[in-house]
Amino acid sequence: MDNRTQKMVDFFQKLYGSAPQKAVQAPGRVNIIGEHTDYNDGFCLPMAIERDVRIAVSATESASISVASCEKQESGAVTFDLCADVTKDPDHAWVDYVKGCVVVLLAEGIPVRGCQMVITGNVPLGSGLSSSAALEVAVIHALLCAAEHHMPAERIAVLAQRAENSYVGTNCGILDQLSSSCGMDGSAMLMDCRSLALTPAPLPKDVCIVIADTGKRRGLVDSLYNERRAQCEAGAAALSVSHLRDVSMHGLAAAHAKGELDADALRRCEHVVAENGRTFAAAACLRAEDSVALGYLMDQSHTDLRDKFEVSCPELDAMVTFARTLPGCLGSRMTGAGFGGCTVSLVQRSEADAFVQKLAQAYQAAYPAMPVDVFITGAAPGAGLLDLSA
Numbered sequence: 001m002d003n004r005t006q007k008m009v010d011f012f013q014k015l016y017g018s019a020p021q022k023a024v025q026a027p028g029r030v031n032i033i034g035e036h037t038d039y040n041d042g043f044c045l046p047m048a049i050e051r052d053v054r055i056a057v058s059a060t061e062s063a064s065i066s067v068a069s070c071e072k073q074e075s076g077a078v079t080f081d082l083c084a085d086v087t088k089d090p091d092h093a094w095v096d097y098v099k100g101c102v103v104v105l106l107a108e109g110i111p112v113r114g115c116q117m118v119i120t121g122n123v124p125l126g127s128g129l130s131s132s133a134a135l136e137v138a139v140i141h142a143l144l145c146a147a148e149h150h151m152p153a154e155r156i157a158v159l160a161q162r163a164e165n166s167y168v169g170t171n172c173g174i175l176d177q178l179s180s181s182c183g184m185d186g187s188a189m190l191m192d193c194r195s196l197a198l199t200p201a202p203l204p205k206d207v208c209i210v211i212a213d214t215g216k217r218r219g220l221v222d223s224l225y226n227e228r229r230a231q232c233e234a235g236a237a238a239l240s241v242s243h244l245r246d247v248s249m250h251g252l253a254a255a256h257a258k259g260e261l262d263a264d265a266l267r268r269c270e271h272v273v274a275e276n277g278r279t280f281a282a283a284a285c286l287r288a289e290d291s292v293a294l295g296y297l298m299d300q301s302h303t304d305l306r307d308k309f310e311v312s313c314p315e316l317d318a319m320v321t322f323a324r325t326l327p328g329c330l331g332s333r334m335t336g337a338g339f340g341g342c343t344v345s346l347v348q349r350s351e352a353d354a355f356v357q358k359l360a361q362a363y364q365a366a367y368p369a370m371p372v373d374v375f376i377t378g379a380a381p382g383a384g385l386l387d388l389s390a
């Protein structure tokens, strides 16, 4: 058992007076390319990362769920009744993710048992690495463990997304939950957000993925995310299709010429249509082991996200600019919803350690007040049981 799991098990024992019966994990994700495409039924190219949420769990005979966080030990366990209309508690907003999963499982007629949980996580919160999805997917795994019920990984992702949409209130797509639930050990994956098909897309051995957290937190921008989504939906409606996936650049231009799309809507839609094309091309680059071309597509993606979709911010732009000046960097872009959080860079493996150090230094010099975190990650497996005996 590694240090983090041991600490979680010790806290569980201290809090509830016995050892946990089971433990599960669900990883965060980084999206290499394919941003703001998932809710347009498009394509993404994510991988699960080596940071995760872990939950220790034991079933109980009570009709309630108790949940505590290793990172908030002083507040102890929060307990709520196991019922279909469990209410939110603004003093413990993080528990909403647990409640949302319970409500969704109950609504689906899936057995949910009373249980005790302790949660620990090292996916930085609100940083574009899917800390929320990792929590939701881990919670559903823990609840299924407690009830001794099994479910395919893809269905877990869909229910986790529903918890976020219908209970927490962010109108996110499927990218984060599907990446966390179905991550492939050692491989990125091309995700078709319409069929939910995942195709392995391993990175060439001589490159690696570097994540750089700007320290800027998204904060209260869920409304901006929901607004972008609504703009895309309005664009699709103007073109009489269900989703922007079914639209071409030519179709957009024609609709604009006919006055069916204003200039703002056109820019948003152009990003989505181009990004779908780039993501498909990126998967082909990986198959051809053409990392230079992949890096170029990542750079273009950032430019569109900044100028057309307008979800970047000065901190993300600065991190990307610094990265591109460093030796070994093939491409760099913001990752996730934007408005803060992390960048993802494609870097030659031989230069990666120096890149990590120099990027952190450059950013820190420009933003001395920001806590910067730059790290290399491999592609991690998706969510599953943790071995407590080892």
Ligand code: GLA
Binding pocket: 031, 034, 035, 036, 037, 038, 039, 128, 172, 173, 174, 175, 176, 336, 337, 338
């Ligand atoms: C967030 C959402 C995802 C996706 C990305 C942008 O991470 O949760 O569904 O829309 O933003 O690509």
